[in-house]
Amino acid sequence: MADNPQPELDYPQTPAAPERSETPPSRKGIKRRLFLAGTALVAGGGVFALWWADSSARSKAKALVEGKGEHAFAAWVKIAEDDSVTIYSPHIDFGQGSHTALGQMLADELDAAWDKVTVEQAPADLAFANAALAKGFLPLMVGETVAGLIPDAVIGMMARAMPLQITGGSSAIRFTGEVAMRKTGAAVRAALVAEAAERLGGPERELATGDSRVTHAPSGRSLRYGELAAGAAQRPLSSDPVLKTRAQWKLIGKPIPRRDIPAKVDGSAVYGIDFTLPGMRVATIAMAPVRGGKLKSLDEAPALAVKGVETVVRLDDAVIVVGKGYWQARKGLEALAPTWSDGGHGAISTAAIYAAQARLRQSAQKPDNESGSGDVEAALSAAGARRIEAEYRVPFLHHAMMEPFALTGHFKDGKLHLWGGLQDPLSTRTRAAKAAGLAVEDVVFTPMIMGGGFGRRFPDLVEIIDQVAVLAMQVPYPVKLIWSREEELRHGTYRPQSSALLTGAVKDGRITAMRIDYVQSGSAEGEVPFIYDLPAVSRRHFAYRSNQIDGPWRSVNATQLGFYTESFIDELAAAAGEDPYRFRRKHLPEGSRHVKVLDEVARRASWGTPLPAGVGRGIAIVESFGTIVAEVVEAALKEDGTPKVLRAWAVVDCGTTINPLNAEAQIMGGLIMGLSSAMGEQVTLEKGAVVESNFTDYPILKLADAPPVVDVHFIDSGAKTGGIGEPGLPPASPALVNALAALTGKRIRTLPVLAQAKA
Amino acid sequence: MAIAFTVNGQPVSVTVEEDTPLLWVLREELGLTGTKFGCGVAACGACSVQVDGALVRSCSLPVGEAAGKAVRTIEGLKAADGTLHKVQQAWIAAQVPQCGYCQSGQIMAAVALIEQVGTPSDAEIDAAMTNICRCGTYPRIRAAIRAATGAAAAATAASVPAEQGDA
Numbered sequence: 001m002a003d004n005p006q007p008e009l010d011y012p013q014t015p016a017a018p019e020r021s022e023t024p025p026s027r028k029g030i031k032r033r034l035f036l037a038g039t040a041l042v043a044g045g046g047v048f049a050l051w052w053a054d055s056s057a058r059s060k061a062k063a064l065v066e067g068k069g070e071h072a073f074a075a076w077v078k079i080a081e082d083d084s085v086t087i088y089s090p091h092i093d094f095g096q097g098s099h100t101a102l103g104q105m106l107a108d109e110l111d112a113a114w115d116k117v118t119v120e121q122a123p124a125d126l127a128f129a130n131a132a133l134a135k136g137f138l139p140l141m142v143g144e145t146v147a148g149l150i151p152d153a154v155i156g157m158m159a160r161a162m163p164l165q166i167t168g169g170s171s172a173i174r175f176t177g178e179v180a181m182r183k184t185g186a187a188v189r190a191a192l193v194a195e196a197a198e199r200l201g202g203p204e205r206e207l208a209t210g211d212s213r214v215t216h217a218p219s220g221r222s223l224r225y226g227e228l229a230a231g232a233a234q235r236p237l238s239s240d241p242v243l244k245t246r247a248q249w250k251l252i253g254k255p256i257p258r259r260d261i262p263a264k265v266d267g268s269a270v271y272g273i274d275f276t277l278p279g280m281r282v283a284t285i286a287m288a289p290v291r292g293g294k295l296k297s298l299d300e301a302p303a304l305a306v307k308g309v310e311t312v313v314r315l316d317d318a319v320i321v322v323g324k325g326y327w328q329a330r331k332g333l334e335a336l337a338p339t340w341s342d343g344g345h346g347a348i349s350t351a352a353i354y355a356a357q358a359r360l361r362q363s364a365q366k367p368d369n370e371s372g373s374g375d376v377e378a379a380l381s382a383a384g385a386r387r388i389e390a391e392y393r394v395p396f397l398h399h400a401m402m403e404p405f406a407l408t409g410h411f412k413d414g415k416l417h418l419w420g421g422l423q424d425p426l427s428t429r430t431r432a433a434k435a436a437g438l439a440v441e442d443v444v445f446t447p448m449i450m451g452g453g454f455g456r457r458f459p460d461l462v463e464i465i466d467q468v469a470v471l472a473m474q475v476p477y478p479v480k481l482i483w484s485r486e487e488e489l490r491h492g493t494y495r496p497q498s499s500a501l502l503t504g505a506v507k508d509g510r511i512t513a514m515r516i517d518y519v520q521s522g523s524a525e526g527e528v529p530f531i532y533d534l535p536a537v538s539r540r541h542f543a544y545r546s547n548q549i550d551g552p553w554r555s556v557n558a559t560q561l562g563f564y565t566e567s568f569i570d571e572l573a574a575a576a577g578e579d580p581y582r583f584r585r586k587h588l589p590e591g592s593r594h595v596k597v598l599d600e601v602a603r604r605a606s607w608g609t610p611l612p613a614g615v616g617r618g619i620a621i622v623e624s625f626g627t628i629v630a631e632v633v634e635a636a637l638k639e640d641g642t643p644k645v646l647r648a649w650a651v652v653d654c655g656t657t658i659n660p661l662n663a664e665a666q667i668m669g670g671l672i673m674g675l676s677s678a679m680g681e682q683v684t685l686e687k688g689a690v691v692e693s694n695f696t697d698y699p700i701l702k703l704a705d706a707p708p709v710v711d712v713h714f715i716d717s718g719a720k721t722g723g724i725g726e727p728g729l730p731p732a733s734p735a736l737v738n739a740l741a742a743l744t745g746k747r748i749r750t751l752p753v754l755a756q757a758k759a
Numbered sequence: 760m761a762i763a764f765t766v767n768g769q770p771v772s773v774t775v776e777e778d779t780p781l782l783w784v785l786r787e788e789l790g791l792t793g794t795k796f797g798c799g800v801a802a803c804g805a806c807s808v809q810v811d812g813a814l815v816r817s818c819s820l821p822v823g824e825a826a827g828k829a830v831r832t833i834e835g836l837k838a839a840d841g842t843l844h845k846v847q848q849a850w851i852a853a854q855v856p857q858c859g860y861c862q863s864g865q866i867m868a869a870v871a872l873i874e875q876v877g878t879p880s881d882a883e884i885d886a887a888m889t890n891i892c893r894c895g896t897y898p899r900i901r902a903a904i905r906a907a908t909g910a911a912a913a914a915t916a917a918s919v920p921a922e923q924g925d926a
Binding site for chain 1: 776779780783786787788790791792793794795796797798799800802803805832833834836837843847850851854855856857858859860861862863866881884885886888889890891892893894895896897898899900901
């Protein structure tokens with residue numbers, strides 16, 4: 001038999017020091033959580049030590065990760081006497097490559113030899129809470145000026161108070177990397193140099209670092225980092241270390257292969273769903289078909305009669321069958337005929353939601369959020385202006401992470417142990433503790449590799465934590481709960497179904513006014529910038545919720561707003577009789593980064609050159625998560641009349657690219673996910689329940705329909721580092737429909753495209 | 760009842776219901792978790808393996824139908840000395856995986872394609888590579904298949920008969 005890839009039986013230690021109980025996070029955004037804590041702590045602030053040198057967090061981190069011959073310097077890094085360097089990432093890497101990129105940033109500033117560096121997931125412990133994330137998001141909430149006044153130590157306290165170990169918002173590199181990893185690497189390097197100065201007897205200015213070694217050039221003597229680690233780890237870390245200049249970078253900006261890839265091509269990587277323990281049982285679940293519904297009645301006998309089924313557990317809104325393995329549990333579940341209430345949501349349908357959204361838009365006294373400038377109403381009705389209006393609609397979207405939810409739990413010796421892949425290890429613990437009725441310190445969570453996420457794995461929105469916590473408290477053995485794809489698809493926290501009315505006016509070849517009235521659960525104001533420079537513009541958000549739980553879906557509100565705005569700009573260009581690229585260009589601020597990105601994508605895609613018959617070309621530009629992306633798509637119609645993307649280009653300004661190889665993959669993947677969603681994806685509701693069931697009726701773009709090559713180009717503007725995981729997605733859907741409009745003359749305003757083609 | 764077959768050249772015998780999909784036998788009875796569960800209805804291909812040299816979606820193949828046959832999984836692509844299959848090497852060189860969850864199935868599909876046609880054309884790649892990748896790694900999958908092709912075709916001719924002989 002081949003090597004069994006299952007991990008060794010491993011019950012991690014609960015952190016030694018008790019922590020205060022944290023209240024579990026409510027279903028509110030990161031920003032809200034940060035804002036509340038920020039307000040409280042700013043008011044009572046006044047601590048001036050730096051967060052990574054915070055002695056209590058540092059000693060706690062040391063206790064958690066230091067082995068024999070190893071020396072922890074800060075929450076993020078330890079150096080062993082054999083020169084090996086371990087970097088702890090507070091971000092989960094679900095395939096976006098952030099572990100490698102964060103490692104590059106810290107190791108470069110540290111001047112460590114890359115082959116001696118490993119990057120690991122930080123333990124789910126408050127000592128590893130991510131202050132850099134708090135610091136990064138803070139200016140978005142309170143403004144740069146106020147954020148700049150908040151001492152770093154207070155931000156560290158905020159992160160631990162949240163608690164914050166979130167991966168999301170394309171934040172890993174631009175916040176954690178820039179704020180925490182680089183500075184920590186530089187500060188540790190400085191401590192090693194100070195230690196070497198004492199040992200080698202030379203002044204620090206005569207010492208040079210490189211390849212995990214400090215060298216005193218005049219004498220030719222040198223010491224390895226491993227030799228210096230013990231002494232250096234006792235030294236205070238500089239609060240304001242000198243960072244390398246771009247010219248000094250050896251790792252940042254280089255196309256370094258990802259560390260996690262070899263285990264992902266030979267089957268040895270252990271994902272959450274692969275985890276196993278001796279004596280473990282496997283469970284699967286059926287949840288109320290209508291979200292908000294409850295379990296009404298259940299006869300458990302048919303499941304218990306299935307060979308291999310062990311027990312049936314009822315939850316308020318679900319039934320769990322536990323078996324020897326997944327298949328037995330699944331057969332047991334299929335033998336059941338539970339009845340469910342609909343929670344009063346039986347009249348909800350996709351059409352009813354769109355109708356309710358239109359009514360709300362027309363009848364609301366005032367919007368819930370708005371932004372803009374100028375007198376839009378006056379400009380829209382000005383004499384000589386051509387006014388056009390269009391309604392756009394986008395459906396709920398399933399995240400479709402390829403690994404369905406799976407979480408293993410075992411209640412043993414008073415502790416609840418959990419293993420699985422979730423986006424925020426710390427709040428996973430708090431949520432599980434609440435569901436199990438335990439103190440947070442009695443829950444131990446081990447994060448595992450994740451088979452995709454795309455926004456679905458935020459613990460705030462993940463019911464499987466509660467389900468496993470409750471289940472594990474009731475059974476005497478370890479148990480792994482696996483959601484079927486059907487349950488995964490029908491109980492998502494979808495990208496919201498959203499609709500918008502766009503109104504605009506053009507006069508003498510220029511847009512004189514534009515208004516976007518959009519209806520959906522969350523506001524995009526303050527999140528998705530409006531990039532065009534117009535005399536009058538207004539964006540108004542009307543809040544509407546159905547029975548569904550709307551969640552973040554890769555690139556969040558930038559998908560809807562990007563689709564609405566960039567489709568409508570093309571409509572305005574057509575109304576003005578202008579070329580879509582040139583029309584965009586003259587409405588973007590002159591000399592801006594946006595213009596450079598747009599020009600470069602047009603140049604690379606040979607915009608304006610003749611196309612073969614039957615091919616259309618579309619362009620779009622969206623800024624999200626601090627990164628500007630323009631994309632061009634060439635599309636044709638297949639023999640059956642459905643569209644196919646032939647070629648695609650993306651030009652990206654994310655400031656600085658940390659790992660071009662990986663950044664290219666993220667942009668390419670985002671573009672393809674955007675095309676996939678625009679082409680065929682939709683979650684629809686009838687009688688309050690989701691209609692689609694699996695990939696058979698929820699089509700994900702496959703290789704044959706994806707562009708064979710995506711030309712991705714980065715403009716190294718040196719501007720503030722932006723995100724890379726999400727910004728590639730939003731321009732894809734408008735670029736596609738713009739290409740189809742150019743090809744067919746027909747404007748598609750309701751996604752997905754294939755549903756329109758069939759209709 | 761006991762069902763016997765070989766996995767990656769090794770004889771195995773499992774006592775499970777005959778309708779149990781091969782996927783769950785590989786994962787839960789034999790501990791070979793490189794083969795993944797994605798949809799359960801043969802729509803995504805994450806569970807792709809070879810049975811007697813043919814590419815099969817193991818979530819929808821009752822293990823009873825594998826009795827007496829040779830099953831090959833992602834764990835069985837390496838040579839005895841641990842050298843990765845040319846397709847796996849090409850996957851690393853092209854930095855294909857992102858989350859990686861679908862990649863065992865993608866690699867199994869690519870290996871089967873190359874063993875079948877040698878050097879596939881773009882149209883043959885389009886027709887054969889029907890596995891879903893949510894991360895959108897398709898352009899790199901295509902590039903890796905092309906990069907692997909010449910070398911992999913040669914390696915296939917040398918190594919496959921031997922492996923089948925073991926089975």
